[in-house]
Amino acid sequence: MLEISIEKKLGNFKLQSNFKSDTGVLGILGSSGCGKSMTLKCISGLQVPDKGFVRLNGKDLFDSEKNVNVSPRKRNIGYVFQNYALFPHLNVYHNILYGVQRLDKAKRHDKVMEMINKVQLDGYEKHYPSQLSGGQQQRVALARTLITEPELLLLDEPFSALDSQVKFMLENELLGVLKKNYEGIVLLVTHNIEEAYRLCDRILIMDNGKSLQLCTKDEIINHPTSLEAASISGCKNFFEVEVIDEGDEFLRITSKDLVLRTNKNTSDYQPRMLAGIRAHHMHLSPYYIDKTNSFECKIVDKVEGVFLTTVIVNCMGSTLLVEVPKDDYINIINTNSPKFWIELPGEKIFLMKINK
Amino acid sequence: MDNLNLFPLYLSLRVAFTATLIGFICGLPIAYYLCRKQGRFSDFIDTLTNLPVVLPPTVLGYYLLVLLGRQSWLGKLLEERFDIMLVFTPTGAIIAATVVSIPYLIRAAKAALSEINEDYLNAARLLGRGELNIFVTIMIPIAWRGIVSGVTMSFARALGDFGATLMVAGSIPYKTLTMPIAIYNSLLAGDYKMANFLALIMTSVAVLVLYIVNRLEKKMKKG
Numbered sequence: 001m002l003e004i005s006i007e008k009k010l011g012n013f014k015l016q017s018n019f020k021s022d023t024g025v026l027g028i029l030g031s032s033g034c035g036k037s038m039t040l041k042c043i044s045g046l047q048v049p050d051k052g053f054v055r056l057n058g059k060d061l062f063d064s065e066k067n068v069n070v071s072p073r074k075r076n077i078g079y080v081f082q083n084y085a086l087f088p089h090l091n092v093y094h095n096i097l098y099g100v101q102r103l104d105k106a107k108r109h110d111k112v113m114e115m116i117n118k119v120q121l122d123g124y125e126k127h128y129p130s131q132l133s134g135g136q137q138q139r140v141a142l143a144r145t146l147i148t149e150p151e152l153l154l155l156d157e158p159f160s161a162l163d164s165q166v167k168f169m170l171e172n173e174l175l176g177v178l179k180k181n182y183e184g185i186v187l188l189v190t191h192n193i194e195e196a197y198r199l200c201d202r203i204l205i206m207d208n209g210k211s212l213q214l215c216t217k218d219e220i221i222n223h224p225t226s227l228e229a230a231s232i233s234g235c236k237n238f239f240e241v242e243v244i245d246e247g248d249e250f251l252r253i254t255s256k257d258l259v260l261r262t263n264k265n266t267s268d269y270q271p272r273m274l275a276g277i278r279a280h281h282m283h284l285s286p287y288y289i290d291k292t293n294s295f296e297c298k299i300v301d302k303v304e305g306v307f308l309t310t311v312i313v314n315c316m317g318s319t320l321l322v323e324v325p326k327d328d329y330i331n332i333i334n335t336n337s338p339k340f341w342i343e344l345p346g347e348k349i350f351l352m353k354i355n356k
Numbered sequence: 357m358d359n360l361n362l363f364p365l366y367l368s369l370r371v372a373f374t375a376t377l378i379g380f381i382c383g384l385p386i387a388y389y390l391c392r393k394q395g396r397f398s399d400f401i402d403t404l405t406n407l408p409v410v411l412p413p414t415v416l417g418y419y420l421l422v423l424l425g426r427q428s429w430l431g432k433l434l435e436e437r438f439d440i441m442l443v444f445t446p447t448g449a450i451i452a453a454t455v456v457s458i459p460y461l462i463r464a465a466k467a468a469l470s471e472i473n474e475d476y477l478n479a480a481r482l483l484g485r486g487e488l489n490i491f492v493t494i495m496i497p498i499a500w501r502g503i504v505s506g507v508t509m510s511f512a513r514a515l516g517d518f519g520a521t522l523m524v525a526g527s528i529p530y531k532t533l534t535m536p537i538a539i540y541n542s543l544l545a546g547d548y549k550m551a552n553f554l555a556l557i558m559t560s561v562a563v564l565v566l567y568i569v570n571r572l573e574k575k576m577k578k579g
Contacts, residue, residue, distance in 0.1 A: 046478050072481045079482045085475035089497040098493075099483035148483060 002152055002185050006042050006052035006062075015039065015209045018052070025178070025186040027200030027217075029193060029232060035209040036189040037082075040154045043187070044079050045072035056152055078150030082157045084141035086129035092116070092140050093125040099148040111147060118181055119143045134162045135170045139177065146181055153178075155188040159195060171198055193234045197221070205229040221278075223350050230276045230352065236321045237282075240354065241275045250346065257316040261292050262349040274352045279323040281348040284311060286337035294343040302329070315342055361550070363530055364538035365557060367446065371534060372515040375453035376461075379510050383458045384503070387465035388491060409459045417523025420452055424524070442524075449525035449532050457514035461506040468502020468576070469495055505572040512565040516558060 005018035015035040019026075028036045041047040043054055045061065048069060054062040056077075061070045086095050096115055100108045116122060119139040129137055138158060145153065158174065159167050178186065190196050196203050197217050204214040207228040213220065224230035227238060241260070245252035246269070253260050253275060262275070283289065284297075297315035304310075309329040311322045322342065324332070332340070390402055408416055424442045425431045434440040442448045472495055480490045496503065518536040525532040527541065535554050542550040 044478075044482055046481070072478075073484045073486065075482075077482060079479065081475045081479060083473075083475065085473065085479040087476060087479075087494060087498075098480070098485075102484075144479075144483070 001055075001057060002043070002187075003055040004039075004043060004053070006039075006049035006054065008038065008042060008047065008049045008051075010038070013209055015042070015049075017042070017206070017209075017211050019204050019211050019214050021185055021187065021202070021204075023183060023185050024201040025188055025199060026214075027196035027203045028187060028189045028206055029191065029196045029203050029220075030206035031191055031232060034206045036191075036206055037156055039206070039211075040079070040156055040187065040189060043152070044077045044154060045070060045075050076148070076151050078145035078148065078153040080138070080141045080145060080153070080155045080158055083161055084129075084137045086137055086140055086144070088129055091126050091128050092121060092132070095129070095140055096144045096147055099144060115143045115147045118146075119177055135166055135173070138162070138170065138174070142174070142177060151184050153182060153184060153186045155186065157189055157191070159190075159192075167195075171195065175199060193232070203233075205232050207232060222348075224276070224352065226352055227274055227276075227355060230350070234278070235276045236279045237277045239275055239318055241273055241351070243269055243271055243273065251351075253349075253351070256318055258295065258318055260344060260346065260349060262346045262351065268353075269351075270353065272354060274354050275349055276352065277320075277344055277349050279310065279321045280308070281345060282320065282322045283343040283345075284313070284322050284324055284329075284332060285341050285343070286332050286335040286339075287341065289341045289343045291343050293346050293349075294341055297340050297342045299340055313340070313342060320344075361538075364533050364535045364554065367449070367533065368515055368535035371446065371449045371453050371521075372457075372511055374450045375457055375514040376507060376511045378450070378454045379458040379461050379514070380507055382454075383461040383506075383510075384465055384496075387462045387469055388495070390462070390466045391470040405462050406459050408456050413456060413517060413519030414523055416456060417452055417520035420448075420455065420520065420524045424448070424451065444524075444526045444528065444532060446525065446532055449521050449534060452520040452524040453514035453517050456517045456520050457510035459510075460513055461503075461510040464506025464509060465499065465503045468499035468506075471502070472498050501572040501576045505569045505576075508565050508568050508572075512562060515561060 001020065001022055003020045006015070008015040013035070015038050017035065017039045028039065030036050038047060042049045049062060049064070051064045053060065053064070056075070060066060060068045061075050062068060087098065090098065093112060093116070096112050097108060100111055103111065116125060119142060121136060121139055121143070124132065124136065129140070132140065159171065162170060188196070188199055200217060202214065203217050203220045205212045205220065205228070213225050213229045220229065220233050224233055224235065230238070239255040241253040241255045243251055244254050249264055251262050251264055251269070253262060253273070255275065260275070295315050297313040299311055300314050300319070301312040302309055304326070307326055308323045309326050311324055311329065313320050313322055320342065386401065386405060390398055421443060422428060423430060426435060426441070426443065431442065434442065442451060476494055476498065477490055480494050485493065516536055518540070521534055522537055527533045527537045533541070535558060539551050539554045539558070542548070542554065
């Protein structure tokens with residue numbers, strides 16, 4: 001179990017991070033400069049927080065009140081840096097050996113060879129980091145830290161240094177290596193919601209130095225609790241709404257001329273709230289949709305992506321971004337329909353408090 | 357060429373090698389200190405170690421003479437307690453050469469050490485190594501080109517020193533007469549053969565040093 005609650009000021013920036021994590025992969029998601037990497041640095045001891053504590057499996061690693069600050073080399077924490085930080089003057093074998101040099105010769109040789117085998121780098125022992133591909137470098141970095149049997153593994157943007165076409169394969173590989181060889185706590189920093197969703201069990205959202213929400217990855221998609229959390233997790237549609245009616249399982253809300261029915265998912269309602277819906281959760285059709293929350297709308301503009309087309313529609317005075325598979329969009333347009341309809345499924349609308 | 361006296365060449369090489377070695381042993385820790393710490397004291401040390409570059413060698417030699425001479429506190433102590441005399445000895449020449457040459461080594465080593473990506477050092481820390489261990493196993497191997505380039509420069513400077521050496525060690529034939537001073541003396545005596553020969557040696561060394569430094573710096577940029 002990792003528990004942290006830290007504060008650190010750096011110029012105008014203030015980091016306030018507090019969360020708990022058990023075994024499994026916790027993704028720390030946030031835009032660049034939000035303090036994700038700084039959080040990892042504070043946990044590992046490379047940066048010293050101003051206040052607070054860092055506790056790992058019951059041991060105090062840092063505690064400003066008890067005046068405890070364990071040096072990084074004694075924290076038993078594994079860290080994979082963004083650019084992997086492989087020692088350029090050492091070959092693969094010696095890079096991996098670096099953390100276990102204190103063991104006796106025969107034992108450490110066996111350990112290194114076993115580790116090289118586990119990360120599928122047999123035959124690369126004598127290669128230098130500059131001779132390896134990005135994915136291989138990543139596996140060396142992982143092997144180098146896993147061989148020290150860390151209690152906590154920190155991965156700082158492990159895929160940002162890689163080409164996008166190999167990323168997907170490597171994500172799978174990394175997950176495989178981790179699941180097979182590591183049972184401790186993993187923190188993975190990323191700014192990419194897709195990456196976080198694919199790799200992590202749970203997600204912590206950070207914004208502007210603060211940890212906002214920690215929950216399972218499905219919760220973050222379906223029920224983000226704040227505007228920041230929702231937009232960091234990729235939501236594009238927000239509107240301020242008034243709650244006008246309340247049923248047993250539903251709420252009726254209104255925004256401008258739009259009147260919507262939504263599922264009740266939190267108990268804490270205020271008269272004015274912020275509603276959000278993800279662009280791919282809405283349906284666009286050239287025909288009348290006979291469902292609740294369906295409205296006539298106008299197509300204002302479109303932005304073509306690789307596989308999805310983002311359609312900007314005006315619906316009763318509100319602008320909405322709808323994502324439609326490219327082919328579907330072509331089919332919709334080819335009907336030459338003078339009118340379009342849009343459905344905002346009630347169960348996909350989430351309500352958040354308005355931050356003041 | 358029978359009357360060619362090679363003692364100055366031999367002495368100069370001995371002085372330069374020894375001065376470079378001492379400079380390396382003392383300069384590297386100073387460079388390490390300067391690249392790790394930032395503050396008023398390290399700024400002061402930085403300025404102090406760069407002073408010999410700016411100060412005229414004769415002035416520097418004069419200060420050394422005042423500091424180490426037989427009248428000074430240190431000179432007296434060394435002479436009375438240990439029977440060591442520094443001025444007008446080869447040791448004095450070595451001290452003068454060390455002081456004039458060490459800034460080049462410190463400067464190059466400091467630049468090379470501070471260029472090292474902090475992540476390498478952090479990775480090593482998290483893999484359980486102490487700072488001194490990291491200095492030896494990571495920093496020196498990564499920065500070796502810059503360090504060697506500094507060593508080469510400081511060797512060249514030590515080999516070529518005239519003013520400071522003359523002030524501290526004098527120009528006693530077969531004792532403290534180094535090559536640059538010998539060139540001067542040969543010219544004064546009208547011995548052009550000797551002057552040309554020594555000048556040629558000095559020039560070759562200088563060209564070789566520049567070549568080595570350039571090669572290393574190019575490679576450093578390539579990484």
